[in-house]
Amino acid sequence: MSPRQSEARAADPAAAARRGRGARTPATQRPPKIGFVSLGCPKALVDSERILTHLRAEGYEIAPTYEAADVVVVNTCGFIDAAVDESLEAIGEALEQNGRVIVTGCLGAKPQRILERHPRVLKVTGPHAYEDVLSAVHEHLPPRHDPFLDLVPPQGVRLTPRHYAYLKIAEGCNNRCSFCIIPAMRGRLVSRRIDDVLREAERLASAGVKELLVISQDTSAYGADLRYARGEWRGVSYQTRFLELARALSELPVWVRLHYVYPYPHVDAVIPLMAEGRLLPYLDIPFQHASPAVLRRMRRPAHAEDTLARIRAWRHICPGLTLRSTFIVGFPGETEDEFAELLAWLDEAELDRVGCFRYSPVEGAAANALPDHVPPPLQEERYARFMERAAAISARRLAARVGQRVRVIVDEVSDEVATARSAAEAPQIDGIVRIVRDADKGSAGSRTGEKNARWLSAGEKNSARSHAKDTNAASLNAGEKNSGGLRAGQKNSAWLSAGEGNSAWLRAGQWADVEIVGADAYDLTGRLVEAV
Numbered sequence: 001m002s003p004r005q006s007e008a009r010a011a012d013p014a015a016a017a018r019r020g021r022g023a024r025t026p027a028t029q030r031p032p033k034i035g036f037v038s039l040g041c042p043k044a045l046v047d048s049e050r051i052l053t054h055l056r057a058e059g060y061e062i063a064p065t066y067e068a069a070d071v072v073v074v075n076t077c078g079f080i081d082a083a084v085d086e087s088l089e090a091i092g093e094a095l096e097q098n099g100r101v102i103v104t105g106c107l108g109a110k111p112q113r114i115l116e117r118h119p120r121v122l123k124v125t126g127p128h129a130y131e132d133v134l135s136a137v138h139e140h141l142p143p144r145h146d147p148f149l150d151l152v153p154p155q156g157v158r159l160t161p162r163h164y165a166y167l168k169i170a171e172g173c174n175n176r177c178s179f180c181i182i183p184a185m186r187g188r189l190v191s192r193r194i195d196d197v198l199r200e201a202e203r204l205a206s207a208g209v210k211e212l213l214v215i216s217q218d219t220s221a222y223g224a225d226l227r228y229a230r231g232e233w234r235g236v237s238y239q240t241r242f243l244e245l246a247r248a249l250s251e252l253p254v255w256v257r258l259h260y261v262y263p264y265p266h267v268d269a270v271i272p273l274m275a276e277g278r279l280l281p282y283l284d285i286p287f288q289h290a291s292p293a294v295l296r297r298m299r300r301p302a303h304a305e306d307t308l309a310r311i312r313a314w315r316h317i318c319p320g321l322t323l324r325s326t327f328i329v330g331f332p333g334e335t336e337d338e339f340a341e342l343l344a345w346l347d348e349a350e351l352d353r354v355g356c357f358r359y360s361p362v363e364g365a366a367a368n369a370l371p372d373h374v375p376p377p378l379q380e381e382r383y384a385r386f387m388e389r390a391a392a393i394s395a396r397r398l399a400a401r402v403g404q405r406v407r408v409i410v411d412e413v414s415d416e417v418a419t420a421r422s423a424a425e426a427p428q429i430d431g432i433v434r435i436v437r438d439a440d441k442g443s444a445g446s447r448t449g450e451k452n453a454r455w456l457s458a459g460e461k462n463s464a465r466s467h468a469k470d471t472n473a474a475s476l477n478a479g480e481k482n483s484g485g486l487r488a489g490q491k492n493s494a495w496l497s498a499g500e501g502n503s504a505w506l507r508a509g510q511w512a513d514v515e516i517v518g519a520d521a522y523d524l525t526g527r528l529v530e531a532v
């Protein structure tokens, strides 16, 4: 909407009154339309999908723009101050552009913070309070349900491209990391029963999903709250437990990727499944630091484990294992020796993908009370040193992949270039495998570090993108990655069209075999060998 239109709308007292209070009945008998803004981590994205699925089932349509929406729901993130600011800005934008806004999500746990700045919001509901959001929508925009017209696909409404999906197995967390307020916002661990999770996974796979990303706050703790209750799936009884879930998911003909896994001893048991090719050989483990003293101050789960020994053992069993992690530098009290310990650990661990965050205080976190906060310039210096070291390791490990033939899944396709990922790259947070059409013609960068003119610009753009992503993540906080503020119906529709677009040589969601012909610090370039 242009500023002019905004003024016109603000000057219309009837419209302002409609926006400001009570239910708005759509002027025609068209279905009521919801605009949706989803911010925060993949777990919040799954919450958004769940809310949208309910709303679609009730006959609401999803509006692609603020203009087209009768009411806008903003699913917020409140993890750290930067995320709070982004959420407050998004609410402000929705109010300005549409005027009728319902707020939910993590920041909803602090309604006063929202209402102080935006008193005009219609309603504030808290994290994973699905019923409350739905009631608020019903109150301000009643549904017009027509069971013959309102069809929801069996896999529900998803905000990811159709070939991958997040599978949320639990909510909340029983840990008490001193820098984190998620347990206060989202409560203690509540696992979904294994049969429920497996049925959802099966539905997704039947709907064409080819990659499942298993998420929760602490995936390795899955089922502890249910005392590992049993559930039946496909005639077999399984315990609600990390390893059994991994085993059962490996029965499906999809890629299964594990996120937010902590290095508890029982995690060792999934590595053979990865070595056998039943799960993707990929572990996302938020180590956060390597100095035992810092980890103790962080109150990290598994802080006493010898993680280097564990990583060595894992790689021995599964040499192709990709390890990704996030770290915090400049945590209160971090000494130069403790930071040096982290760098030495990093050299030994040789992780494939690493994100880094400068410590930043979060309102309500226990770490705020710790002594000896590290001054920002020193945090900055350590961050730069850490990233330089991590980038060199990553570049080395990526260069070692040149010449390998790997299976990839294609995310987006244009006439000349396709963006894909192998088992070693998770969507949104890792690098990519760029496939150049007809890479054989000309000198398509067949040696490490060499980029031919055709993909140099794409390479630069993508490196910049990866770097920007790290920088963005760095302003947030450890363990939680921001999905970049997905606006449902905007970025999502771009994904959908990418998925639907078919440039004949490849299509989104397709598997392909490629030969890796080039690498930089973040991304790989591949030559298409065969579309599968």
Ligand code: SF4
Binding pocket: 173, 174, 175, 176, 177, 180, 181, 182, 183, 217, 218, 301, 478, 479
């Ligand atoms: S950082 Fe993760 S494991 Fe620690 S309390 Fe927060 S959600 Fe739980």
